[in-house]
Amino acid sequence: MATFKNPVIPGFHPDPSVCRVGEDYYLVTSSFDYFPGIPIFHSRDLVNWRQLGHVLTRESQLPLKGQLPAGWSQGIYAPTIRHHDGRFYVITTNISIQKSFYVWSERPEGPWSEPIFLEGWGGVDPSLLFDEDGKTYLTGTTNFYGEPVGIYQAELDIESGKLLSERRLIWEGTGGSHPEGPHLYRINGWYYLMVAEGGTEYGHMETIARSRSAYGPFESNPANPILSNRSTPKPIQATGHADLVQAADGSWWCVFLGIRPVANAKRHILGRETNLAPVSWNEEGWPAVGNHGIAELEHDAGNLPLGEPVEWGIRDEFHSDKLHSVWNFYRNPVPESWSLKERTGWLTLRGQACTLNDKESPAFIGRRQQHKNIQVETLLDFQPSVDGEEAGLAVFMNEKFHYEIAKTRKDGKSKLLLRRRIGSIVQVTAETDYDEPMVILGIQANEVLYTLTYAAPGKEPVVLGQGETAFLSKEVAGGFTGVYFAMYATGNGKNAVTPAYFDYFDYLPMEDKPMDFFTIMSLS
Structure with missing residues (x-):
């Protein structure tokens, strides 16, 4: 029996949505504060996903300059991908500007169109159904203006983005908090409405209802929820925000988000990850996901044509004139803050006045932490000429929760420092003189x-300090993302004069050896 393991896309890849075109599958996830936005993946087996790039690659598609309250993530929430009449459509909400929109392309790798904003909509988590009768239904959640909580729907003109009917409340869910992430499907003459409830935390669940009409009334599945790992000891928790897809062989599958907490500590650092499970249908025509509604770390692959596993570890030596698809900026980058051409084979960062502590866009290029046990390394060539100039390597959750090891200049001397920011507490916990131009961080x-x-090149590494993972967990730091490893530079209040050069970046996953509860408690 062939099996596969979850998550199928590890690390911060929440709110997955999937569609099939022939024997090819395409999947998108939320990206929140990061740019480019909405990573898009391709697979031939639903298990092994390779990133094609991003859907939103231009600032005109994804402005990220909004200022939301502390603890919120900005940017892209809950995209849905669908294919219709030769076009791919991705519909989503940019919470920074509080507008929902869609883009389209004839090729999944893009380029994608400029945004078509939804006139008169106002809700979040939008989804599309291209019905058999030619109508297009727009389904989403409560708007920004205080209307009753529930799932709303209208008919949409897909060419213009205008509503062809009034927004109508079609279902309030089963009573769980925050009914969201809806998807409407037409299957065997029924309209199935699948919804996430319970909040995207440990009470998360997926429920479903059906009707003979697209607008209901919707009959709730008597066996709801169809997916939830709440109140179980399963290593995957907070399962929900799902999307259904029928495979080429006729079988049904579900992609959904979940988290992998640290032992029994109920905290996680990798963010919400993309998982997969088979879907079974009972005689009454109701679906159940996974093992009778439970998501497992390992599932039977059925007849999926399993291909070669994806290699998540990479060494990037920056020889291309384009960044690899794993990299992101934090918000919209300042164009002159980075370059792959200034010094051939090196990534150049030019520090801005803002720092990692600011709700702006620092000189920052990072990638998701996708594994709990991991080694990261980069070679930095940086000779700061002005006090306060700084460049280094960060473990970054958000502007209020991060650790960094960096080279800087202080009182005319070149130094290495380790800084930890935990909420309102900012402290340099270690500092040492370092005169060499190059350093391996x-x-x-x-x-x-x-x-x-x-380490100096050719020398053994020296530990400068440590930081607890717990303080960078979502449960402490808030928001909806996961931890990033990032190369960065800053002038600490003014634009830096000296560029920072990064020769390579290694991301090396280690063997997954989960610690037992007592070991974790002894180290915490």
């Missing part, structure tokens, strides 16, 4: 600790 992570190191 490293991070080793396990479930409990980040260990930050430095």
Whole structure:
């Protein structure tokens, strides 16, 4: 029996949505504060996903300059991908500007169109159904203006983005909090409405209802929820925000988000990840996901034509004139803050006045932490000429929760420092003189600790300090993202004069060896 393991896309890849075109599958996830926005993946087996790039690659498609309250993530929430009449459509909400929109392309790798904004909509988590009769239904959640909580729907003119009917409340869910992430399907003459409830935390669940009419009334599945790992000891928790897809062989599958907490600590650092499970249908025509509604770490692959596993570890030596698809900026980058051409084979960062502590866009290029046990390394060539200039390697959750090891200049001397920011507490916990122009900066992570190191080229690494993973967990830091490893530079209040050059970046996943509860408690 062939099996596969979850998550199928590890690390911060929440709110997955999937569609099939022939024997090819395409999947998108939320990207929140990061740019480019909406990573898009391709698979031939639903298990092994390779990133094609991003849907939103231009600032005109994804402005990220909004200022939301502390603890919120900005940017892109809950995209849906669908294919119709030769076009791919991705519909979503940019919470920074509080507008929903869609883009389209004839090729999944793009380029994608400019946004078509939904006139008169106002809700979040929008989804599309291209019905058999030629109508297009827009389904989403409560708007920004205080209307009753529930799932709303209208008919949409897909060419213009205008509503062809009034917004109508079609279902309030089963009573769980925050009914959201709806998808409407037409299957065997029924309209099925699938919804996430319970909040995207440990009470998360997926429920479903059906009707003979697109607008209901909707009959709730008597066996709801069809997916939830709440109140179980399963290693995957907070399962929900799902999307259904029928495979080429006729079988049904479900992609959904979930988290992998650290042992029994009920905290997680990798963010909400993309998982997969089979879907079974009972004699009454109701679906159940996974093992009778439970998502497992390992599931039977059925007849899926399993291909070669994806290699998540990479060494990027920056020889291309384009960034690899794993990289993101934090919000919209300042164009002159980075370059792959200024020094051939190196990534150049030019520090801006803003720092990692600010709700702006620092000189920052990072990638998701996708594994609990991991080694990261980069070679930095940086000779700061002005006090306060700084460049280094960060473990970054958001502007209020991050650790960094960096080279800087202080009182005319070149130094290495380790800084930790935990909420309102900012402290340089270690500092040492360092006169060499080049330094190898490293991070080793396990479930409990980040260990930050430095080394002169050809020398053994030296530990400069550590930081607990717990303080960068979503449960402490808030928001909806996961941890990033990032190369960064800053002038600490003014634009830096000296560029920082990064020669390579290694991301090396280690063998997954989960710690037991007592080991974690002894190290915490």
